[in-house]
Amino acid sequence: MIGPIETFQIEVRDHLATLEQALLDLENDHRNFELINLAFRAFHTIKGGAGMFGFTELTEFSHEVESLLDRVRNQELEITEELIGVLLDIGDFISTTLDDVRFSREQKTQAKIFLTRLNLLDHSSVQIESNFDSSVSNIQNNGAKGSNADKGVYRINFAPDRNSFRSGLDVTPILKELNQIGLCFVSTHTKNLPVFSEFDPESTYLSFECLLITEADKQAIDDVFMFVADDWQVLIDEVDMEDADPESDRIGELLVKRGLISSTQLNTTLQQKAPLGEILAKHGLVTEEEIQSALVEQDIMRSIKPSDSNSDPNKATIRVPASKLDSLMNLVGELVIVQARLNQFAINSDNEQILLISEELDLLTNQMRDETFSIRLVPIGTTFGRFRRLVRDLSVELGKKIILDTEGGETELDKMVIDKLSDPLVHIIRNSIDHGIEPPDERLNIGKNSQGKILLKAEHAESHVVITIKDDGRGLSSEKIREKAIAKGIISAIDELNEEQLHALIFEPGFSTAEKVSDISGRGVGMDVVKRSIQELGGRISLKSNFGSGTQLRITLPMTLAIIEGLLVAVGNEHFVLPLNSVEECLEKPQGMKVSTTQIIQVRGEQIPFISLRNHFSVKGEQPTIEQVVVLHSENERFGFCVDEVVGQYQTVIKRLGRFYEGVVGFSGATIMGDGNVAIVLDPQAIIESTII
Amino acid sequence: MQNGNCVFVMPTSLTIYDVCKVFNDLPQPLPHEISLVQTTELDSSGVQLLLAIYIELKSVKKQLIIVEINADVIDVLELFNLPFGLMQRPDCDDNNGE
Numbered sequence: 001m002i003g004p005i006e007t008f009q010i011e012v013r014d015h016l017a018t019l020e021q022a023l024l025d026l027e028n029d030h031r032n033f034e035l036i037n038l039a040f041r042a043f044h045t046i047k048g049g050a051g052m053f054g055f056t057e058l059t060e061f062s063h064e065v066e067s068l069l070d071r072v073r074n075q076e077l078e079i080t081e082e083l084i085g086v087l088l089d090i091g092d093f094i095s096t097t098l099d100d101v102r103f104s105r106e107q108k109t110q111a112k113i114f115l116t117r118l119n120l121l122d123h124s125s126v127q128i129e130s131n132f133d134s135s136v137s138n139i140q141n142n143g144a145k146g147s148n149a150d151k152g153v154y155r156i157n158f159a160p161d162r163n164s165f166r167s168g169l170d171v172t173p174i175l176k177e178l179n180q181i182g183l184c185f186v187s188t189h190t191k192n193l194p195v196f197s198e199f200d201p202e203s204t205y206l207s208f209e210c211l212l213i214t215e216a217d218k219q220a221i222d223d224v225f226m227f228v229a230d231d232w233q234v235l236i237d238e239v240d241m242e243d244a245d246p247e248s249d250r251i252g253e254l255l256v257k258r259g260l261i262s263s264t265q266l267n268t269t270l271q272q273k274a275p276l277g278e279i280l281a282k283h284g285l286v287t288e289e290e291i292q293s294a295l296v297e298q299d300i301m302r303s304i305k306p307s308d309s310n311s312d313p314n315k316a317t318i319r320v321p322a323s324k325l326d327s328l329m330n331l332v333g334e335l336v337i338v339q340a341r342l343n344q345f346a347i348n349s350d351n352e353q354i355l356l357i358s359e360e361l362d363l364l365t366n367q368m369r370d371e372t373f374s375i376r377l378v379p380i381g382t383t384f385g386r387f388r389r390l391v392r393d394l395s396v397e398l399g400k401k402i403i404l405d406t407e408g409g410e411t412e413l414d415k416m417v418i419d420k421l422s423d424p425l426v427h428i429i430r431n432s433i434d435h436g437i438e439p440p441d442e443r444l445n446i447g448k449n450s451q452g453k454i455l456l457k458a459e460h461a462e463s464h465v466v467i468t469i470k471d472d473g474r475g476l477s478s479e480k481i482r483e484k485a486i487a488k489g490i491i492s493a494i495d496e497l498n499e500e501q502l503h504a505l506i507f508e509p510g511f512s513t514a515e516k517v518s519d520i521s522g523r524g525v526g527m528d529v530v531k532r533s534i535q536e537l538g539g540r541i542s543l544k545s546n547f548g549s550g551t552q553l554r555i556t557l558p559m560t561l562a563i564i565e566g567l568l569v570a571v572g573n574e575h576f577v578l579p580l581n582s583v584e585e586c587l588e589k590p591q592g593m594k595v596s597t598t599q600i601i602q603v604r605g606e607q608i609p610f611i612s613l614r615n616h617f618s619v620k621g622e623q624p625t626i627e628q629v630v631v632l633h634s635e636n637e638r639f640g641f642c643v644d645e646v647v648g649q650y651q652t653v654i655k656r657l658g659r660f661y662e663g664v665v666g667f668s669g670a671t672i673m674g675d676g677n678v679a680i681v682l683d684p685q686a687i688i689e690s691t692i693i
Numbered sequence: 694m695q696n697g698n699c700v701f702v703m704p705t706s707l708t709i710y711d712v713c714k715v716f717n718d719l720p721q722p723l724p725h726e727i728s729l730v731q732t733t734e735l736d737s738s739g740v741q742l743l744l745a746i747y748i749e750l751k752s753v754k755k756q757l758i759i760v761e762i763n764a765d766v767i768d769v770l771e772l773f774n775l776p777f778g779l780m781q782r783p784d785c786d787d788n789n790g791e
Contacts, residue, residue: 165709165738168709170738172736172769176772186772187774188774188775193748195749196723196748199745201713201715201738201745204738
């Protein structure tokens with residue numbers, strides 16, 4: 001279970017991501033009110049959440065930024081690229097404070113610097129820094145309030161006895177004490193004050209309403225009123241923050257809950273088409289203070305209650321740690337394996353009832369597996385957002401004009417794949433910005449638009465996801481690559497390679513065509529690492545480039561690393577699983593063919609090379625008279641694997657092989673079969689690449 | 694006490710022991726600027742008096758402004774979250790100890 005603080009951190013990160021998106025969009029659309037609102041709401045919610053947990057520095061800091069955005073909303077301040085830059089930096093800064101939300105000395109200084117930067121952009125708002133300074137001193141004074149927690153919200157109404165002051169009872173110590181046990185919002189009510197001529201300064205007319213956010217329990221609050229409880233009217237209610245009713249935090253409902261108006265009065269007032277507070281105050285049903293106080297409660301409740309979408313139980317979401325999902329997936333994997341064993345046992349048992357139960361259980365297990373699998377799928381768009389920022393920052397740094405277009409952000413992939421994909425994509429995009437896209441002058445000279453373009457696109461293709469990264473930059477120079485490859489000893493001067501083969505050399509370790517090493521795209525050790533990372537994810541990467549007009553990289557990835565739809569084959573006593581999406585057909589191997597490392601089979605006039613898995617893995621045992629060749633494809637290549645027997649289609653959960661087998665080429669995992677034996681899941685492409693055909 | 698700018702300066706102590714006297718000493722019409730620069734003791738009866746003045750002024754469409762607040766009582770005023778404007782003059786900064 002994720003604790004409230006972790007939830008807060010996760011949610012702030014989500015809001016920061018939304019903020020970043022909104023700010024980046026605002027750069028191209030300065031007048032988009034919705035985007036300004038989105039940015040404002042992000043800071044507003046961060047402020048509210050931070051306030052709830054007593055992270056006062058973050059609350060105050062967000063408040064200052066929110067105030068500035070409010071000025072933008074009110075068209076008192078214009079959105080400029082500079083302002084967007086500062087706000088983006090502020091988002092980054094807040095993100096760095098989340099692990100320990102109590103600002104360090106450096107972070108306080110940093111916060112002040114940001115507010116000064118904002119000040120400079122908004123000459124009229126001279127108050128900003130000074131407000132934060134005073135709030136910092138308040139925070140230091142209130143340091144004892146604590147920041148951790150399972151906090152509750154209490155509504156405390158109390159009205160001192162009319163003779164309280166005369167009896168020497170003062171409200172101040174009570175309020176101070178409440179402030180010591182939590183974050184207290186006080187509303188001082190004056191509705192019982194008589195007209196001035198009848199005012200008796202020694203009588204007590206004031207009443208109070210406090211909203212207290214505290215870790216303390218109700219008993220601790222009762223204790224504050226211990227000595228006055230008998231004479232004063234004291235009412236302490238815990239506010240139900242789990243209340244799923246979306247209407248419950250509306251002003252009218254809050255006033256009814258406080259007993260200030262009746263439901264009938266509320267309904268009658270609501271029928272009049274005017275602001276509720278205004279009508280109620282006008283009719284003397286509630287005072288302005290009472291409305292203000294209800295507004296404070298509304299503000300607090302809205303900032304800490306789940307959003308509207310979460311209020312609908314059907315749309316409610318919960319957050320769980322990724323490790324729990326991994327664990328669930330693992331258990332489901334085990335269940336699938338046990339189910340496979342049961343299936344096999346049921347078939348062999350010839351017992352109809354067991355067979356029936358096994359079939360029903362098999363159906364449920366498959367549904368459970370698919371549901372669990374789908375939980376791990378997340379839209380790749382969450383990662384795309386990061387790249388927009390990357391492109392923006394690097395293009396500014398390099399003085400280039402570059403726009404990033406994204407398509408297919410809704411395409412879903414296993415979260416683990418997305419996480420591991422992030423670094424390779426960063427490297428590819430950095431390369432495009434640094435080496436691919438030309439500076440604006442150069443682009444204009446060769447008749448291109450001064451603004452370069454990078455396209456990041458994701459789409460489904462069969463059971464795979466294809467990610468395309470395409471730029472309209474200068475493309476790869478085959479001549480340069482060849483020269484470099486010869487100089488680096490990767491190829492010899494007499495090697496004849498076509499353009500595609502030359503381009504593929506950039507994936508060789510240590511290869512770099514950059515004239516000088518830059519901080520942006522590294523030291524030429526990147527693309528081989530990129531290729532390896534993609535292969536580790538069970539994917540492939542290919543490249544197409546036209547000199548002068550751009551480069552396109554295509555990454556093909558499996559949707560998940562957890563489940564494989566495979567073809568089970570047997571060689572001797574060993575079993576192997578081949579990815580079904582690569583399998584084209586199975587043929588009987590013509591008899592009388594020579595035994596060698598690689599051989600050729602004729603398939604409808606086409607010659608297809610194949611290797612014998614028996615030879616490749618040195619499997620012992622007698623070779624059958626009739627063997628099978630499984631024809632597979634990868635990109636445009638076709639090749640075959642010769643096996644003893646094709647067992648059949650096999651969907652299973654892949655188990656990682658562990659560190660010991662990490663460097664073994666050609667294995668992407670293993671699975672346990674119904675009879676308890678292990679079958680190795682093969683990576684056909686890697687086997688072919690490691691074998692000279 | 695009242696200076697030339699119609700600012701009423703509250704005494705050092707504005708507690709249950711003083712409010713009756715202060716109430717009786719208030720000039721008429723009520724001042725809409727009150728200084729708490731000398732006030733070092735303030736309790737809820739003092740706050741109530743300030744609120745009574747605020748409401749009375751509001752009924753004649755005037756606004757009460759508290760100017761020059763002594764640092765010793767600023768916390769009390771903040772505690773009550775009062776509706777009227779708290780305006781500190783720059784020369785009070787030292788007094789506030791901030």
